[in-house]
Amino acid sequence: MSSVPDPEHVKPWYLRNITEALALDEASGNVYVRTGFVGNIIISGNVNIPGTITVNSSPEDPVHIHLDEVGTSGILDVPYLPIGGNVVISSGNINANVSGNVGIIGNVNVTQGTDPWHIDGNVLATISGTPTFTLGTGTTDAFGRLRTSQPYTLFDSRARYYDHNDFSSSTSTGANVVYDANSSTYQLNLTAANGSSVIRETKRVFPYQPGKSLLVLTTFCMNTPKTNLRQRVGYFTTNNGIYFENDGTYNYLVIRSYSSGALVEDRIRQDAWDNSFLALQVNRTQIFWTDIEWLGVGSVRCGFVINGAYVLCHTFHHANIAGNTTTYMTTATLPVRYEITNTAGTTGVSMMRQICSTVISEGGYNAFTYSETAGRGTSVLRLVTAGTYYPLVSIRLASTRLDAIVLPRQVDVLSPTVNYYRWKLVLNPTLTDANWAGTSTSGTVEYDTAATAMSGGIELQAGYVSSRELSELGADAFAFQLGRTLAGVSDIVTLAMAATSNNADVLAQIGWQEIT
Helix, strand or coil, X not given: CCCCCCHHHXXXXXXXXXXXXXXXXXXXXXXXXXXXXXXXXXXXXXXXXXCCEEECCEEECHHHHHHHHCCCCCCCCCCECCEECXXXXXXXXXXXXXXXXXXXXXXEEECCCCXXXXXXXCCCCCCCCCCCCCCCHHHECCCCCECCCCCEEEEEECCCCCCCCCEEEEEECCCEEEEECCCCEEEEEECCCCCCEEEEEECCCECCCCCCCEEEEEEEECCCCCCXXXXXXXXXXXXXXXXXXXXXXXXXXXXXXXXXXXXXXXXEEHHHCCCCCCCCCCCCCEEEEEEECCCCCCCEEEEEEECCEEEEEEEECCCCCCCCCCXXXXXXXXXXXXXXXXXXXXXXXEEEEEEEEEEEECCCCCCCCEEEEEECCCCCEEECCCCCCEEEEEEEECCCCCCCEEEEEEEEEECCCCCCEEEEEEECCEEECCCCCEECCCCCEEEECCCCEEECCEEEEEEEEXXXXXXXXXXXXXXXXXXXXXXXXXXXXXXXXXXXXCCEEEEEEEEEEEEC
16 A cells, blocks of 8 residues: 555645644745744754765765855856855854865854964965065064074073073172072072162173164073062163063063163053063073164064964054154163162062073174284283283273173284293283273273283183284184173273293283274
């Protein structure tokens, strides 16, 4: 027997069910099928649509065929779902696994909560027109040139095994600096008292060469922020520079300038940074970076290196800006500096950890310098006692030029008698009867030839000579650069000689280069 009823036998039943399944829209006059659903239809789980249709004598899945044929007049070899008009995505996540092509006609506007986008996997695109690509921050230097593998290191500090004395310290109100050999770091410790402070600054400043990006990286771990505790790290002095600051409440990026003759600071709080979304925890180890295209009026970029990526937080622009009529800083030749200070009493002791730092001229460094010498002229010095080192000539930074760059580069010694000698270059000896009467032509260097004796100091380089010796100093031009302390005391470099016999006569001079 057939499973389908004979309509002739059940015609009233068919009509009754059809009537109950339909409804009339009195406003439009249209008849529609009753569904019994009000509001949204939510289906959880799988929806299976059984059955097949025959296309070109072949059975096919009807849903699959529908997707193949949307917007087409035939069946595509590859599924194709065109979208016409605008697609606007303002919130929420869209997860899609697409096999084949997705054709989009019109505009696609996407508002995303984070910038930049993060895409896992491969992105395949066919691009028409003229595309514009912006490389990531870490791939280009301050002048927009692709970073290469040829950086020139002007300075680095690692502090392995012992304090290398690259930094000068100033402490007040019970504060101190403790070197920690286990972690190769320095602890900058404060008491809770108002005015307790530690300042650590490199004894040397580092030359900026116009047209080349200067990259500075400093690593640290600040104390947990608290009221009246101010912490700073960067490339700066009391008058000029760039630094990151936490004042106990907010994070700032700051450019400090004395180019107008008065101290002015451009302070940008984190909520006003170009990228303010970074959840920065200053009481965790951080790598702060800044790169500078100074030229007096260039841009300065600042940020942090996180997970190997340069995260750009803010850019200070200075060229073609309304109101800018002079340089944004007096100079970009500056030191690396760390500060931790109680601006008033705090709740308990505090400690900032100073780790590593480096200053790099990107794309190499070509020194165009001014050269000078200082020495005894034609006045012979008699070395009375054999084996005793006598100071022949010493140089230091002039008190008015403590941020100049002076590079001892050459030693020239001559013996008018037949004797054997050892010469040495000594850093910061104690000199007896020194008279700093001489000044170089540029006014940057003071020199002494009057000292009668010396003691202490650090031997930098040495050699033997019997008649005449002209020696280049250091494998690197910046190896013996003169520095200065936070108290304004310059390094001294002294050329000393000792003879193997009594009453030996010598002539000597030191040559140096200046970058100002």
